Amino acid sequence: MRFDELGLDADILRSLEAMNFEEMTPVQEHTIPIILENKDLIGCAQTGTGKTAAYTLPLLDKLLREGNPDNVVKSLIVVPTRELAQQIDVQFQGFSYFLPLSTTVVYGGGDGIGWEQQKQGMLRGSDIVVATPGRLLAHIANSGIDLSHVSYFVLDEADRMLDMGFFDDIMKIIKELPTERQTIMFSATLPPKIRQMAKQILRNPAEVNIAVSKPNEAIQQGIYVCYENQKMEIVRALFGEPTGTKTIIFSSSKQKVKELAYTLKRMKLNAAAMHSDLEQEQREEVMLDFKNGKIDLLVATDIVARGIDIEDIGTVVNYDVPHDPEDYIHRIGRTARASATGRAITFVSEKEQGKFHRIETFMERDVEKLPIPEHLGKGPVYNPDESDRRFSGRGDHGRGGNRRDGQSGAGGRGGRNGRNRSGRKNPEQGAQAQSSAQTPQNQGATPEGIQPQGAKERTDGQKNRRNNRRRFRGPKGPQGSPGPKPGDN
Secondary structure, eight states, X not given: OBGGGTTOOHHHHHHHHHTTOOBOOHHHHHHHHHHHTTOOEEEEOOTTSOHHHHHHHHHHHHHHHHOOTTOOOOEEEEOSOHHHHHHHHHHHHHHTTTSOOOEEEEOSOSOHHHHHHHHHHHHTOOSEXXXXXXXXXXXXXXXXXXXXXXXXXXXXXXXXXXXXXXXXXXXXXXHTSOSSOEEEEEESOOOHHHHHHHHHHOSSOEEEEOOOSOOOTTEEEEEEEOOGGGHHHHHHHHHSSOOSSEEEEEOSOHHHHHHHHHHHHHTTOOEEEEOTTSOHHHHHHHHHHHHTTSOSEEEEOGGGTSSOOOTTEEEEEESSOOSSHHHHHHHHTTSSOTTOOEEEEEEEOGGGHHHHHHHHHHHTSOOEEOOOOGGGOOOOOOOHHXXXXXXXXXXXXXXXXXXXXXXXXXXXXOOSSSOOOOSOXXXXXXXXXXXXXXXXXXXXXXXXXXXXXXXXXOSSSOOOGGGGGGGOOSSSOTTOOOOOOSOOO
């Protein structure tokens, strides 16, 4: 189905046409008509399927047609991490390039200037507020923010939000919203806890379930069954020479991330670390360098496992086995985006065998066991049942400090690191993450003038995009770089 069959506003279609978007993804085709009919919705779709655009486009259409004569907050999108909030803002900027709509992005960290920008953006009346739960609650408590006029409430990455302990925060936010509203909830999975929450916040919702949260079939999965002291040597064997593609190496511990990045740099490899100890400006710089190809190997905690869509990631390496199957799905889902192929490699030590076997059971498949390089000797036998008996009770099966450590700076609870953005940015500053909204079908370009230029702040909290119409000259930016695409979060 084509976007121009939906009856969207002409200026929205104009932006889509400029970016060469014609065909919808399945999740967009099934959900956009429902949202346009003002029905509540619970949507379940695999990462990389275009679910962010599935609610972004109809929301823009509704806001444009209704206007905002009272200058109030009309719509609220709550997400678990600052990285996802930033990415959604980028997508709004691409899709609303020709629209007179304002956005305020609210997440934690930074200085008083950032806080004031967010406060003023909401107090002056923002069409769209994209926020992390903790920071939004802080503004509600201290800034006099009024959410009683919100017509549209979107809860994105709902499963991750609950995993991060945000249930109480979400319910506090909902108490600030009017009863008469349209509520849209998206989740990668629909476990009982998500359905229970849906019953509390949705009214007779339509349900769209595109796919069970399973890995993309285009991902070639394999594991090295090895001893813990063999892991780094396997990394040396795999990446001793540049591979020519982008690679993410995940670890649940930020200390291990630091050690891995240090070792890779000592090997003269172009590597960088991403973890919660970095200031927000440092994170943004690392991510931009990775997206632009200045960094080949990104060593990261789970801070980037969700909500970040980066183009051309050829390999994902799990240095340790993720804590649960869903974390595994989201880690390896960073590769094989937009109809591309990719590989996912996991190192499985003796004590991690039981944990990985549970992942195999969840996926209903056995993952290929890769041979360890001969010069490293033999690894342990893969015997998950024996592993569970030997290592149970040693603290490796819980969701402990390392997991939270890897996520603690992600912005979900209004974290302590980073700059804040509020309001609309110039189109020139709007599309750093060109691949962050990618669809499997489309590889379009952004209108000229929407070239990545960083994340410069706006003090007025809002920007009327009609003022920037004259900047548009054609379907490509100055360097022909791909622009925001109607894709995944």
